[in-house]
Amino acid sequence: MPEPQPLASLPVSLPTDWQALLAPYRWRAQTEGCSDAAVFRLEAIGQNTLFLKTERMHAHAELADEETRLRWLAAQGLACPAVMASHFQSERGWLLLSAVAGNNIYSSALPAAQAVPLIAHALKALHQVTAANCPFDHSAAVRITHAQARLQAGLVLLDDVDEENQGLTAEQLFQKLVSLQPKSEDMVVTHGDACLPNFMAENGTFTGYIDCGRLGVADRYQDIALALRDIHADFGSAYVPLFMEHYGLATLDEQRIAFYTLLDEFF
Incomplete structure (x- = not known):
């Protein structure tokens, strides 16, 4: 597994409001999974692991759909990532999620x-x-x-x-x-x-x-x-x-x- 990298080297920009919050974290790119979005595992000493998903916005983008569905699924009492924050602009969307154990x-x-x-x-x-x-x-x-x-x-x-x-x-x-x-x-x-x-x-x-x-x-x-x-x-x-x-x-x-x-x- 590659070593985690400093947040400053993340290959995509972060929403301005998130930069201070995530400053202690380092990242690893996630290459497994079936999502079209870019996914990064965020780790920091003494902090809960998070996952950052980001996607270029277009007519068939799915990140906003995922946020809505995760919130609905959690409300049914089924285990899934918690939505910690989301941010959507005309060009790009970001979703910050909790980690699921294992x-x-x-x-x-x-x-x-x-x-x-x-x-x-x-x-x-x-x-x-x-x-x-x-x-x-x-x-x-x-x-x-x-x-x-x-x-x-x-x-x-x-x-x-x-x-x-x-x-x-x-x-x-x-x-x-x-x-x-x-x-x-x-x-x-x-x-x-x-x-x-x-x-x-x-x-x-x-x-x-x-x-x-x-x-x-x-x-x-x-x-x-x-x-x-x-x-x-x-x-x-x-x-x-x-x-x-x-x-x-x-x-x-x-x-x-x-x-x-x-x-x-x-x-």
């Missing part, structure tokens, strides 16, 4: 036999939150519209798609997505980006959700599909049944998995 499951040394049940139970707990109380609509139709807007804005990297989608044009990729849209949805509160780096654990216990900018009411397979994709890639297909057992799935809906995995290509 390490993310992707980078931790937690064995698959322990990690996979933690992920399953974390998603199950989130999916049991009353969806009617959640104000964030992430239904398939809404997300398809958002995916098309991101594609038209040039934010979808076609050279970074999954192997089965390589060689498709942008329009072909989008048409494939539309053709896979589920005819019905089992709506729950979803994380929206349920990849392994977004689950935190300490001493074998789940400690919180991070990178929550895409949290919203969607089909439960929004999370199941991405979690299974990462479990398959990082732990092996042999652990998929273990996830199913602990989440409570007797069978898998392969069409919904295909749709939500493809949808993730656009975000």
Whole structure:
């Protein structure tokens, strides 16, 4: 792990009001995770560790969405970073967050036999939150519209798609997505980006959700599909049944998995 650097060398500017508050801190860049924002771990002797997230503001920026969702999630009594401060200008946004205990499951040394049940139970707990109380609509139709807007804005990297989608044009990729849209949805509160780096654990216990900018009411397979994709890639297909057992799935809906995995290509 690289040594922490003085705050003065931070590669992005800080809001003026934050400079004195954060002066004692040193920073490390965070390279793991699924967020588009730049993320920095801030450490100071005798102070709580903080995380600074910053993003250039544009029509599809998600940092303001993350603040709103973190505040809502915390109000439901679920573990996530606390919003310590936020600052948004026309060109850039900043979010200052508390640290969640432990390490993310992707980078931790937690064995698959322990990690996979933690992920399953974390998603199950989130999916049991009353969806009617959640104000964030992430239904398939809404997300398809958002995916098309991101594609038209040039934010979808076609050279970074999954192997089965390589060689498709942008329009072909989008048409494939539309053709896979589920005819019905089992709506729950979803994380929206349920990849392994977004689950935190300490001493074998789940400690919180991070990178929550895409949290919203969607089909439960929004999370199941991405979690299974990462479990398959990082732990092996042999652990998929273990996830199913602990989440409570007797069978898998392969069409919904295909749709939500493809949808993730656009975000």
